[in-house]
Amino acid sequence: MSTTTADHGRMPRQISYIIGNEACERFSFYGMRNILVPFLISSVLLAYLPEGAARDTAAKDIFHTFVIGVYFFPLLGGWLADRFFGKYNTILWFSLVYCAGHACLAMFENNATGFYTGLFLIALGSGGIKPLVVSFCGDQFDQSNKSKARLVFDAFYWIINFGSFFASLLAPLFLRHWGPAVAFGIPGVLMFIATFVFWLGRRHYVNVPPSGNDPNGFLAVVKTALRARAPGQGRPGYVVAVLGVALAVAMLLLWALSVAGLAPSWWPDFGFVITACLALGVVIALGGWGASLQLERARGAHPDAAVDGVRAVLRILIVFALVTPFWSLFDQKASTWIIQGREMVIPHASAWWPSWLIKDAAQMQALNPLLVMLLIPFNNIVLYPLLRRMGFQVTALRRMGWGIAISGVSWIVAGALQLWLDGGQQVSLAWQSLPYLLLTFGEVLVSATALEFAYSQAPHAMKGVIMAFWYLTSTFGSLWVLLTNFGIRNEAVLGRIADTGLSENAFLMFFFAGFAFVAALAFAAYARRYPMQDNYRAAA
Structure with missing residues (x-):
């Protein structure tokens, strides 16, 4: 496999293969992820539980356990790539595991062992490549064209959401009209296409060799x-x-x-x-x-550079730890918010509602990637330049801190909608657009910014691993959800929630909002003294 150098000041042509791979892979991942909770609630896999809260809670636990796996295995992928095989080989091999997982979901919809094996393989494959694709994309740039990298990281996040949008919109329709075998099978086909597109670019990539057993x-x-x-x-x-x-x-x-x-x-x-x-x-x-x-x-x-590099990584890990509460809120849009949406009324009678397309509460998740595709160019072209002209310095860490706080506001709104539902009112599903807008704005400020932040702050020999640690923040985000769900199964805790006059769902929504506000304050305090680094490769 050839190792090429990036063209000075130009956009590397191999980026198109990486972006194409990512678009198909994201359709694949979000296609199955966004129908997982509604499938489980209605499937024979949870038929041993009574319909209602018990089955909803079990589906949420399975979903967040899966998410924990997806964002835990980046540790393995990052270590294998940095230590032994390099990013290209590791991405390719884990992608094949990923394809096998999708095949299991399509074939074993009524078999718990087969279906959960599929979830494990997808978690392993998706998690294994997750820290590497962004880092591999960054490897295609050097100091001469790093300004193009900043555009590509935004474009990279935009294309992720392009694939996610169509997956979120169409996968619930596939499940409704053609059943789980087709609904899980189509994402599997897209994952195979993603792997093939990535393989096609093999002769054009810049391949930074693995560091091996680095004594430093x-x-x-x-x-x-x-x-x-x-x-x-x-x-x-x-x-x-x-x-x-x-x-x-x-x-x-x-x-x-x-x-x-x-x-x-x-x-x-x-x-x-x-x-x-x-x-x-x-x-x-x-x-x-x-x-x-x-x-x-x-x-x-x-060497002093190695010691300073470790110091930089330890500082980055504190930033990452303070971001974990954001993910506990964000990932629940595919579990808690879907369950809330199923209690709402779909406004088919309204002329402005696209009844020909939106037929399921799970499809509201398509708002998230659609809004991301709109908000990223809006922020870069309108909002950030406007703030700079007003004298505000729009740093990466400030964006991330505000993003955590705004995600908390989105859950205040979701909690208000839950209070409306708990009061016996019929609530239009269209109202969920407001918390989705706020949560997505927070996501753009946190996650899109963090892609560049994590790559630029990591020393060269540790880029794959530090990206794995970044994705591990989602594991701990879902851990907080599982711990909370575990805690409210206690009769004493349920009694105290009842004493507040709130339903369990409303109480948890306000609880997670408060969790985000506390995290945002802690993040802001630490960000004030964080020393920024610049760890792009030197120009060739």
Whole structure:
């Protein structure tokens, strides 16, 4: 496979293959994702549960468990690409796994083992390529044409939503009229096309070789810092890191004991997914904190650039952690908001409503990618230049902080609609357009900005892994949803919710809105002292 250099100052022609691949892959992913909850609610897979709240909750749990997997496996994909196989090979192989997962969904709609195997394979394949496609796109640029990269990152996010729009609009119709085999099969065909288009560009890509076992890589520097001793000083960072590993192991052991019925009564039976995610979070949080306490001890054993690079990654991880509440709100548009929409009235009698097309509450999700395609050019052409002329500096971190806060406002509006429904009123599905507009505006400020932020801030040898950590923020976003759903199954908690006079659904909507506001304040406080980096490749 050839390694070419980017044309100076020009848009690399190989970008068209990457963008084409992404458009088809996003149709594939969102096509199945956006019909997953309505399919599960009405399928034989959950027929053992009574219709209503129990089945809705089970469908939400399955959906968010799937999302956790999708955004956990980027760790594996990023590690394999950076360490062994390179981005191109890793993307291609995981794409084939992805195709196999779609085939399972289409063939095993009534078989729980086959269907859930398909979900696992899609989570593995989609997650495996997720941190690499954006990073691989960034590799096609250098210092001479990095201004074009900033345009491509926006275009990249725009094309993601182009595929998502048609998937969100059409997949519920496929499910309604032709059944799950066709509705899940069509996304599978699109994923095969995506893989083929990516393969077609193989002779044109810039292929940055994997770093291999880098003696000055992120983990190598962290290990040196934690193990190093300083005369007359203890090893507080090492103690903190070891404590994190010990707590994680203890959590997993308690989960194993709970499976055997031997766990102590004070340990909540979270299940494996929640427990494993909490254990991972503890290792990352305490391991990162411990490394930061002793990082300067790695100087001398490693080049200053490597130590500074690790310091930059640790700072980025704090930014990422503060973004996780946004994803807990955003991903529920495909679960909680669909369930709310099913309680609403579709205004077919209104002349302005496109009754010939919109026949299902799940199709309201098409508003999200449609609005993204409109808001990205609006922000870049109108809003940001206007703010600059007014004297406001529109930095990446400020955009992300405001995006988190605006997503909280969207859930205040959704909660108000739920109060309307709880009061026995007939509520038009059209009202959901307002929270979708606010949530999408928040998404553009957070997610589209973060694609460039994550790539530009990551040191060269760690770009794949840092992108994997970015996608891991969605795993923890869905973790907060699962933890909340677990918490409200407690009779005491339900009693306190009842005392507020709110329904369970309305209470949770306002709860998540408050969660976002607190996160936005914490994000703003940290962003004020974050030192921005520029880690694009040097011009060839």
